[in-house]
Every structure is written in structure tokens, then in C-alpha cells.
Amino acid sequence: MKIPGDDVIQLGHGSGGDLTNRLVREVFQHTFDNPILDELLDAAVLEVGGSRLAFTTDSFVVDPIFFPGGDIGKIAVCGTVNDLAVSGAEPLFLSAGFIIEEGFPIPDLRRIVRSMREAAERAGVRVVTGDTKVVGRGNADKVFINTAGIGVIPGGRRLSPRCMEPGDVVLVSGTMGDHGLAILAQREGLSFSTPVESDCAPLNRITAAVLEAGGDGVRCMRDPTRGGLATTLNELAGQSGRGILVKEELIPVRREVRGACEMLGIDPLYLANEGKLIAVVAPEKAEMVLKVMKSLPEGREAVEIGEVLSSDEGLVLLETELGATRILTMLEGEPLPRIC
Amino acid sequence: MKIPGDDVIQLGHGSGGDLTNRLVREVFQHTFDNPILDELLDAAVLEVGGSRLAFTTDSFVVDPIFFPGGDIGKIAVCGTVNDLAVSGAEPLFLSAGFIIEEGFPIPDLRRIVRSMREAAERAGVRVVTGDTKVVGRGNADKVFINTAGIGVIPGGRRLSPRCMEPGDVVLVSGTMGDHGLAILAQREGLSFSTPVESDCAPLNRITAAVLEAGGDGVRCMRDPTRGGLATTLNELAGQSGRGILVKEELIPVRREVRGACEMLGIDPLYLANEGKLIAVVAPEKAEMVLKVMKSLPEGREAVEIGEVLSSDEGLVLLETELGATRILTMLEGEPLPRIC
Structure with missing residues (x-):
């Protein structure tokens, strides 16, 4: 029996729980079908030129964007640093991709970017590449930030x-x-x-x-x-x-x-x-x-x-x-x- | 003299032209302040464990999401592959971060992900890590995709x-x-x-x-x-x-x-x-x-x-x-x- 709404994305698909896991398994993993993705770790472990790299990404859509103890910028840096760190890597470099709603105050953007810099300094990583997209009013909610990160995993270390x-x-x-x-x-x-x-x-x-x-x-x-x-x-x-x-x-x-x-x-x-x-x-x-x-x-x-x-x-x-x-x-x- | 609306994000800040350049210079570059980002190349060039890596990111918000000759999935893979390629790198690995609006049809998502896989196969890269976020109806427009990519630049190659x-x-x-x-x-x-x-x-x-x-x-x-x-x-x-x-x-x-x-x-x-x-x-x-x-x-x-x-x-x-x-x-x- 088909459940009404079963074939559309629900909020629960983004909750990180069982619906997210099913979506990841059935749509992403099934289609991309490669052993690195199949590990489903916090970060992919890659062999590149004799080094072992950890590589990870997260998009941040937290609402509200400013909250006690942080903001979307701080969480965007810490979230990706932490995915690398728990993989046993030394986090080194981050990318930052912004999707901003038309009309978003530039002073708020500055505050978010400063907060990213502070979090990056504290973690000892550098934001080395980025991208900015703008969508019309009502096509996004204020600002979304994606960060991807690269770290190095020392030889011989295996966490799993x-x-x-x-x-x-x-x-x-x-x-x-x-x-x-x-x-x-x-x-x-x-x-x-x-x-x-x-x-x-x-x-x-x-x-x-x-x-x-x-x-x-x-x-x-x-x-x-x-x-x-x-x-x-x-x-x-x-x-x-x-x-x-x-x-x-x-x-x-x-x-x-x-x-x-x-x-x-x-x-x-x-x-x-x-x-x-x-x-x-x-x-x-x-x-x-x-x-x-x-x-x-x-x-x-x-x-x-x-x-x-x-x-x-x-x-x-x-x-x-x-x-x-x-x-x-x-x-x-x-x-x-x-x-x- | 302050121009009304000068302190909020306008659609033109995402157009890739002069407004984007000013925003990147004044907000991002000024704050993150590091020599790698300052290069403002299509990809950052990183020295990691004796290798030279290219690292880049782009968010994709194309509207419509399906268009003659492609879709948001194909463009999300090709865009990042191409930023690596023009930097002189051999593109190797991609991340994929999805921000999906509640109610988005899962068959459309499957179609987009298949299209990403086909583009990745054609380019010889692998999508090795990802993330899915869902936002409520009206808080995003259908689906946005961020990809970040890693490639290797052969020793001695310098493009600038x-x-x-x-x-x-x-x-x-x-x-x-x-x-x-x-x-x-x-x-x-x-x-x-x-x-x-x-x-x-x-x-x-x-x-x-x-x-x-x-x-x-x-x-x-x-x-x-x-x-x-x-x-x-x-x-x-x-x-x-x-x-x-x-x-x-x-x-x-x-x-x-x-x-x-x-x-x-x-x-x-x-x-x-x-x-x-x-x-x-x-x-x-x-x-x-x-x-x-x-x-x-x-x-x-x-x-x-x-x-x-x-x-x-x-x-x-x-x-x-x-x-x-x-x-x-x-x-x-x-x-x-x-x-x-």
C-alpha cells in the first residue's frame, strides 16, 4: 500500500534519523554506487598521491541564524571541522558556499563571515575557496551555508x-x-x-x-x-x-x-x-x-x-x-x- | 551618499559580475584574509603531503531545474569538474550537499541524482561524500545543490x-x-x-x-x-x-x-x-x-x-x-x- 505523501520529500528526510537514512540509502547510495560513499562515515577517506585525505561536506540551514552560543557561520565551520576531526584527520582547509536571499542585510552577512573566521582561527583551518549565489525573495530563507573540508589522516591510523x-x-x-x-x-x-x-x-x-x-x-x-x-x-x-x-x-x-x-x-x-x-x-x-x-x-x-x-x-x-x-x-x- | 538598498543583498550580488566581485572582495576576502583565497582562482591550490591539490566549491540554484541539455544535477557535477579542470588539475572526487524543499517529488530527486552519476562517470570522478538538508515549504525553491571537488595538479604545472x-x-x-x-x-x-x-x-x-x-x-x-x-x-x-x-x-x-x-x-x-x-x-x-x-x-x-x-x-x-x-x-x- 502506498502511503500518501510517501513519494515527496518530508521535513523528516532532513532530520538525520531513519527517514534520512532511508533516503540516503535508496536514492544517493544506490545511484552513486561506490565503495567510498558506501562507508557512510562522517568523512570520505581518500588516497591521493601517497597521502590519506578526509573529505566531507555539510549544508547549514539552521533557523534562527543567530542563537545563544553561536550563529550559522560558526556552526558551518565547526560542523565540518568536527566531521574531519572525528574521522581521525587533522582538519586543514574549508570551502564555503553561500546561498543568500535577496534583501538579506549585508551587516548580518559580515557578522556571519566574521564568526566563520573566528571559528576557523580557533580550529586552525583556513577557508580557501568559496562561492556566492543569490536567489529572489521567498526562494530561500535568509542564508544557507555549505562548507566542505579537507584534512590529512596520519599513516596507519584506522578508525571505524x-x-x-x-x-x-x-x-x-x-x-x-x-x-x-x-x-x-x-x-x-x-x-x-x-x-x-x-x-x-x-x-x-x-x-x-x-x-x-x-x-x-x-x-x-x-x-x-x-x-x-x-x-x-x-x-x-x-x-x-x-x-x-x-x-x-x-x-x-x-x-x-x-x-x-x-x-x-x-x-x-x-x-x-x-x-x-x-x-x-x-x-x-x-x-x-x-x-x-x-x-x-x-x-x-x-x-x-x-x-x-x-x-x-x-x-x-x-x-x-x-x-x-x-x-x-x-x-x-x-x-x-x-x-x- | 548612501544609496537606498545598498546595505542589503541584491540579485546582482549573485550574477558573477561587478557586484559579486565587490561583495567577495569587501566581505569574504577582507574577512578571511589569506593568500590562497586572495588568488581568487576557480580553484584553490593547496600543498598537502607533497601533492598539489586543487579544491573548489559551487552552489547551484538554477531555475528551472530541468532544462534543454541538462538539469541541476548535471550542472552541479560539470561546474565543479570544470573549475578543477581549468586550474590544470585532474578532477578526482566530489562532495554533494542537497538542500531540498519539503514536498519536492522524490522521483525528480532520483532523476537529478542519476544525472549527477552520468555526468560524474563521463568526467571520470566519484561522488564520495554528501549531505541532505530539508527546509519547509516556501523556505527554498525546490532543490539547491552544492558540490565541492578535489583534483591533483601534476608537479611543475603553473597556470595563472x-x-x-x-x-x-x-x-x-x-x-x-x-x-x-x-x-x-x-x-x-x-x-x-x-x-x-x-x-x-x-x-x-x-x-x-x-x-x-x-x-x-x-x-x-x-x-x-x-x-x-x-x-x-x-x-x-x-x-x-x-x-x-x-x-x-x-x-x-x-x-x-x-x-x-x-x-x-x-x-x-x-x-x-x-x-x-x-x-x-x-x-x-x-x-x-x-x-x-x-x-x-x-x-x-x-x-x-x-x-x-x-x-x-x-x-x-x-x-x-x-x-x-x-x-x-x-x-x-x-x-x-x-x-x-
Whole structure:
């Protein structure tokens, strides 16, 4: 039976959850059909002239374009830097493509571009090529930015969910859901006594520190953006073919975020993060890696949240605060469009 | 005196002409401030691990998305392949970022993606990484595609307008204005007894042939997209600090394109091309390079159209069919939005 609307793009196709995954598999992967794309990693790994490059792209359509803790320019730089960083690459160069709606204020554009430069400086990358397109009023919403990025992966380094082994430890670098909630609060006009800011930040310093401390014991890293921690863990479980168990009480969530989520009826584990790292690490390296993460400001609240199982292949299990265990699924449908 | 509307983005900021150049200089270049971006070439040239890479990006917002001779998918692949090719690189890898409007038909998306695959196969490149975002109805116009591309530049090859010398010959690979007119005709509902198709095609075979035949005698290459031949020649003149003289009677323009342009009151020299090459070549290599261009289907109508002058620094002069000489300026204002 054909579902009405099934053959048109829905907002959920951009949510980063199950609809996005189906679209990517059925339309893009199926058509482009090549082994590099098939890996579906945060960045493609390319062999070029004896070097291993990481190459990635993201378009940013976040609404609002200015939000507590950042703006579309900062997120456009950090998002791509982070996709390179979690692939084990040293991020080096970015491109920037702007699609701007007629009538957009040039002072706002300047502010966004300055914010990109600041984020690029902080991450140690350079924006080396770009493009500007303008569309008529009503044909885009203010400004969209695409960034693509190139990084270099040191020889011999191999990070992949396929390296995950039972007993490996799952670490996160800090609180979950801050970015998603900051956007949502701004959009809904919610205010808090302690405002929640987006965590938008480059991760390449912490990924480099994790790799230095953990060496071959670092199995893979991810940044839990669209779809949040729950979706990213499901991708890791699916790609590794392993089960993952995480304990709800160990997952750090700010009090204000937890409160607002309860009020709004949403789960912080599905909220996007833009400056948080998930690392899956061999048990013998976990303590050292965690120590190094905590020594950096961006990893001060790092903790162990769970482990890789020898059973429950491909599933993510959540041990709740009440001690029960349930399956934590990927994001379904479309709760939060234009979160990044 | 401040001009009303001067501080907001106008359609002309995306036309590829003088307004685009000012925006790029004053907002992007000024802020990002690095020597690679300052080159303002079609692709950035990067030194990575002993290799020289070309890296470029373009966003595509062409309206209509399906047009005679191509679609937004084909142009998204060819446009980026061509920016790499004219930089002297062998194009290798592309990224693809989609921004899709809610309600867009998935069969149309499939058609576009298939067209990207076909263009990629023809050009010998692979789409290795991608991203999909969805925005609500009315927040984008159907679909926008960004592609970024990576190519390798062989050691020792140096192409730059700065290499241009008086007496160098200006070659074009075929007729001017076909793409721009095909889009315009479709948009305005014009019909011709012989339909004009977009020339949208990858240029990397012909650029490789030109470089093989011309060696060091090839000073630089460009593809005259937004703003057309006139704008691209002005960029070459400005960046080289040389004058350029072209003869109107030598510039190939299809009869139907010329006729339609007269009717519409537009100049084909300002119409975009998406599969044409401009090459500036040392005089002693010109004959050989032209012969090689003409031997390929995509260069069958290649001709010499002019030369680099020892005077008139930075200006482009057009010798008209009546024998008079006038300055051919860069595209001013905004005649044709969303041409690519």
C-alpha cells in the first residue's frame, strides 16, 4: 500500500534519523554506487598521491541564524571541522558556499563571515575557496551555508565502527542536547533563569588529544549532531554489528535542558550537539583517554556512559534510572527541522 | 551618499559580475584574509603531503531545474569538474550537499541524482561524500545543490593569468551563450525552430588535451560561466594586468542564439556557458593547441578570438564587426539571476 505523501520529500528526510537514512540509502547510495560513499562515515577517506585525505561536506540551514552560543557561520565551520576531526584527520582547509536571499542585510552577512573566521582561527583551518549565489525573495530563507573540508589522516591510523570489540568503553565529552535545546528555546521564545547556550565548538583539539592518549585503542569517534546521542549510537551499533549498552544515569544532561525537555515532551538523547565527542575506546585505554578529555575545557564534563556488548548485535540498549533496560531506537520522524 | 538598498543583498550580488566581485572582495576576502583565497582562482591550490591539490566549491540554484541539455544535477557535477579542470588539475572526487524543499517529488530527486552519476562517470570522478538538508515549504525553491571537488595538479604545472604575455593568443572551444539562452528561453517560454540546448558538459578531457599539446605555452584557462565571455575576459585582464583584444566577428555564436539575443535585447557575450573553455596560449603553441581542441567533439568549433596586448593594461577591447574598437566591460547589475 502506498502511503500518501510517501513519494515527496518530508521535513523528516532532513532530520538525520531513519527517514534520512532511508533516503540516503535508496536514492544517493544506490545511484552513486561506490565503495567510498558506501562507508557512510562522517568523512570520505581518500588516497591521493601517497597521502590519506578526509573529505566531507555539510549544508547549514539552521533557523534562527543567530542563537545563544553561536550563529550559522560558526556552526558551518565547526560542523565540518568536527566531521574531519572525528574521522581521525587533522582538519586543514574549508570551502564555503553561500546561498543568500535577496534583501538579506549585508551587516548580518559580515557578522556571519566574521564568526566563520573566528571559528576557523580557533580550529586552525583556513577557508580557501568559496562561492556566492543569490536567489529572489521567498526562494530561500535568509542564508544557507555549505562548507566542505579537507584534512590529512596520519599513516596507519584506522578508525571505524568495524574495529569495535565487546568490552570497549563508550565515552562522551560532556552534556547532551545543549545545541538542540538552545535552538528550540530561541525558536519557541522560551526563556530560562540560566540561559542554555549552544555547545557549538571545534573538536579537533580534543580528538587529537584522545588519539594521542589512546593510540590504537581508539576504535572510532563521532559527533552526535542531528538525531542526537541516540541516533549516533544506533549508527555505531548498525555499522559495527555490535550491541551497545548505555546507562541513563551516567549520561550528562544539564538541569535546565532536562527540565525544558520534560516541559516540551522531548528526549534530550535525540537533541543535536555541535561540540561534543563520542569515543569508543578499548577498556585498557579508557581511563587514560578520559583523563586527557577532562583536562581540556571542552571535555571537562567527559564521562563513561556505557560499553560495547557481546550480544544484541546492532541494537542500542538503555539501562534506565529505574534499572530497567529498553531498546533506544534511532530518531524517527521529524521532531526538529533546521537544527543545523 | 548612501544609496537606498545598498546595505542589503541584491540579485546582482549573485550574477558573477561587478557586484559579486565587490561583495567577495569587501566581505569574504577582507574577512578571511589569506593568500590562497586572495588568488581568487576557480580553484584553490593547496600543498598537502607533497601533492598539489586543487579544491573548489559551487552552489547551484538554477531555475528551472530541468532544462534543454541538462538539469541541476548535471550542472552541479560539470561546474565543479570544470573549475578543477581549468586550474590544470585532474578532477578526482566530489562532495554533494542537497538542500531540498519539503514536498519536492522524490522521483525528480532520483532523476537529478542519476544525472549527477552520468555526468560524474563521463568526467571520470566519484561522488564520495554528501549531505541532505530539508527546509519547509516556501523556505527554498525546490532543490539547491552544492558540490565541492578535489583534483591533483601534476608537479611543475603553473597556470595563472600572471603568466600571460603580450602576443599570447586567446582561444575558445566553441559557441558562446548557449547555456544562458537555453535557461532564459525555457523561463520565458520562448521556442525556436531549432531548439537551443545548454552546452553543460565536463571539460576535463579537453583541458588535459590542451595541456598535453601546449605544455608550458598554456598560460591559463577559464570556463566562462556566470557573466559570460565578457566578464571572464575582464577577470583575466584584471588579474594579469594586461590588455586583451578580441574580434567580434571571430567569436562564435549560434545563429539562433544571436537572433534570440537581438529580440530580447541582451548580449550573448554576457550569457553563461557551462561547457566551454577559454585558453590563453603562447603564440608558437596556438596552432597545435587549436588543432587538438578541434579534434575533440567538445572543441569542434574552437577558434582563435583575440590576443594579449602590450598596452591597455587591465582592459578588454572589442573590435566590432564594423571595425571600431570599444571597451568590453564586466557584467554590471543583474540581467539573469539563477542561471546556474
